[in-house]
Amino acid sequence: MSATASQSTIPNSLLDADEPDTVRLSVDEARAIGEAAVQRIGYSAEDARIVVDQLIDNMLCGYKFAGLPRILAMAGDEKIKLGRTPIRVVKETPVSALMDGGNHIGYVTCYHAAQKAIEKAKAHGICCVGVYNTYYSGRNAYFVEHIVKAGYLAMHTASNKPRVVPPGAAVPALGTNPMCFGFPSEEGPVTFDIGTASMMWGDVMLHAHLNELLPEGVGIDENGNPTRDAAAALKGGVAPFGGKDYVYKGYGLSFAIQALGLLAGSAIIRDEVLDYGFLFWAVNPEIMLPGNDFKQRMSQYVREMKALPKQPGVSEIRIPSERASRERERRRVEGLVVKRKVVESLRAL
Amino acid sequence: MSATASQSTIPNSLLDADEPDTVRLSVDEARAIGEAAVQRIGYSAEDARIVVDQLIDNMLCGYKFAGLPRILAMAGDEKIKLGRTPIRVVKETPVSALMDGGNHIGYVTCYHAAQKAIEKAKAHGICCVGVYNTYYSGRNAYFVEHIVKAGYLAMHTASNKPRVVPPGAAVPALGTNPMCFGFPSEEGPVTFDIGTASMMWGDVMLHAHLNELLPEGVGIDENGNPTRDAAAALKGGVAPFGGKDYVYKGYGLSFAIQALGLLAGSAIIRDEVLDYGFLFWAVNPEIMLPGNDFKQRMSQYVREMKALPKQPGVSEIRIPSERASRERERRRVEGLVVKRKVVESLRAL
Numbered sequence: 222m223s224a225t226a227s228q229s230t231i232p233n234s235l236l237d238a239d240e241p242d243t244v245r246l247s248v249d250e251a252r253a254i255g256e257a258a259v260q261r262i263g264y265s266a267e268d269a270r271i272v273v274d275q276l277i278d279n280m281l282c283g284y285k286f287a288g289l290p291r292i293l294a295m296a297g298d299e300k301i302k303l304g305r306t307p308i309r310v311v312k313e314t315p316v317s318a319l320m321d322g323g324n325h326i327g328y329v330t331c332y333h334a335a336q337k338a339i340e341k342a343k344a345h346g347i348c349c350v351g352v353y354n355t356y357y358s359g360r361n362a363y364f365v366e367h368i369v370k371a372g373y374l375a376m377h378t379a380s381n382k383p384r385v386v387p388p389g390a391a392v393p394a395l396g397t398n399p400m401c402f403g404f405p406s407e408e409g410p411v412t413f414d415i416g417t418a419s420m421m422w423g424d425v426m427l428h429a430h431l432n433e434l435l436p437e438g439v440g441i442d443e444n445g446n447p448t449r450d451a452a453a454a455l456k457g458g459v460a461p462f463g464g465k466d467y468v469y470k471g472y473g474l475s476f477a478i479q480a481l482g483l484l485a486g487s488a489i490i491r492d493e494v495l496d497y498g499f500l501f502w503a504v505n506p507e508i509m510l511p512g513n514d515f516k517q518r519m520s521q522y523v524r525e526m527k528a529l530p531k532q533p534g535v536s537e538i539r540i541p542s543e544r545a546s547r548e549r550e551r552r553r554v555e556g557l558v559v560k561r562k563v564v565e566s567l568r569a570l
Numbered sequence: 571m572s573a574t575a576s577q578s579t580i581p582n583s584l585l586d587a588d589e590p591d592t593v594r595l596s597v598d599e600a601r602a603i604g605e606a607a608v609q610r611i612g613y614s615a616e617d618a619r620i621v622v623d624q625l626i627d628n629m630l631c632g633y634k635f636a637g638l639p640r641i642l643a644m645a646g647d648e649k650i651k652l653g654r655t656p657i658r659v660v661k662e663t664p665v666s667a668l669m670d671g672g673n674h675i676g677y678v679t680c681y682h683a684a685q686k687a688i689e690k691a692k693a694h695g696i697c698c699v700g701v702y703n704t705y706y707s708g709r710n711a712y713f714v715e716h717i718v719k720a721g722y723l724a725m726h727t728a729s730n731k732p733r734v735v736p737p738g739a740a741v742p743a744l745g746t747n748p749m750c751f752g753f754p755s756e757e758g759p760v761t762f763d764i765g766t767a768s769m770m771w772g773d774v775m776l777h778a779h780l781n782e783l784l785p786e787g788v789g790i791d792e793n794g795n796p797t798r799d800a801a802a803a804l805k806g807g808v809a810p811f812g813g814k815d816y817v818y819k820g821y822g823l824s825f826a827i828q829a830l831g832l833l834a835g836s837a838i839i840r841d842e843v844l845d846y847g848f849l850f851w852a853v854n855p856e857i858m859l860p861g862n863d864f865k866q867r868m869s870q871y872v873r874e875m876k877a878l879p880k881q882p883g884v885s886e887i888r889i890p891s892e893r894a895s896r897e898r899e900r901r902r903v904e905g906l907v908v909k910r911k912v913v914e915s916l917r918a919l
Binding site: 312314316317319345346347348349351374376387388389390391392394402404411413415436445462463464466467469470471473474476477479480481483484485486488494495502504506508509510511515518519521522525526529530531532535537538539540541 | 661663665666668694695696697698700723725736737738739740741743751753760762764785794811812813815816818819820822823825826828829830832833834835837843844851853855857858859860864867868870871874875878879880881884886887888889890
């Protein structure tokens, strides 16, 4: 794990020019550092395993800000001080479950909600699972992949706290509200994960940290005026995605995802309709099509898309989640590159 | 129905300056003309009732090109010549149904699929219903409203034939692939209906008909080159929605909806993965939340959105489907305005 000696063997592709002081970690090494840190900030060994499994997967897929550094943010989150109660199912039918997340972080509650969705889809073919009284869950596709690997199609939506300003409004009212679809294929899960804000909130924070201007049309300050100043947008919000021509599509999707959050119980705890609600829908394709048919058709579909005639200069047609899957395979072998300062901070927690 | 005498009483809001030769029809009059015409082109009285009920609703909501003139397009559709077999359920579980549409038009097959979804959501709380071997279904929100009025949340996606060119490709491969979400509230259904193409195909046809240029970034000609010529785009296709900054969101949604079409059996009849597949998901909110809770929360959510502080010069925050609902109420009273030529053509069928 002492990586200085081996840095000369790190492929250039893994070294960011602006981050010279990095260490290369194997997946097992990164996992051990992460789990120890998460336990030190008060989580059980089991919860730490669940949280860090996603963080490692995010890093493998190339989402470095969704990786180990997130543990530092978790440690500082005010919600952690409010205490936790056990995650429990408060309402259940053969095809549904509503779960009180007990103020556990979404990494953990969504893991259990996805497991519940798998159980119910397995037993009854289709289900709906919601979880409330929870917060930040990370990358939706991580949970959706779990469901898809079990053999099911999945849709997952996540409403969260107000960051996004509806067209015409002067204040944020909708969350960044991502949605993710997942499909089994013979080559593994194919997922499509979309945020409905014009910029991820973490990216706005990063722009503010680096003192970089936001693109036009993204930021709104605390007085409801357009701004390119990221620090000002942090006190206000951001537009839905879409730009001038398509903002009503981004807004409408965000609106719908916030409504699906209500179905997941988002309003139960604080009597507040604009809050966190994580919803999962899973369906076993065998209730619709014979045997392995869906997976085969999905693979045929992806093959046909890849084989389309291309525009000049285009090397390939991109399929959603394909890049992340490829990067994951590569990094499993090459290892993960983490800033030395992050590793030191994690050890100091 | 002879409207010339009464035209002076038509509110100005209903008279398009470029369409002076119109007649005003009551809803009952428009329905009678439409049903007679649909029966004359070979549909049963029951099917005619189903088709025209949507066309009238589309006109009431302000979608005039989705109204009675569509019957003229139906009469000319090559699919009508291929003959029809009865719509039947080919695979069923308590929570799902797969339906062979028997080459019936989507107006009719989706009506029956939505009815089936209502039955199953009522009996078991959640369901998935798909229909294949069918085509053009009109406005998704029409079917979703039926499900929502029965008390359920709904999602409906519709894959269709290749019109949309994936980023980097030179030919269309995806349908215009709309998706619609619907939510019950105490004031009635709230729906969000979105196409995933940069322009509706009917709108491209209209631009070609009127010899109007397409906006930048929409059209692709048959050789895969960008074009603003609508007639050239009709031989090629259109981009997914999103523009330069967000096209991968539009593409990904379109990709996912095409995959959901596979679940609805789109590949069964012609062994072709890029074809029509209409999928419905419905869920009874009472499997998740107590009694009337979802409807109340949904109303609270809409009220809070409407009450947000607004930007200067903005008169109201728009809620998806609100405008259409308002126009519907107004036109129910004021009547429908149809081109005289359309009425004459319908009578001559």
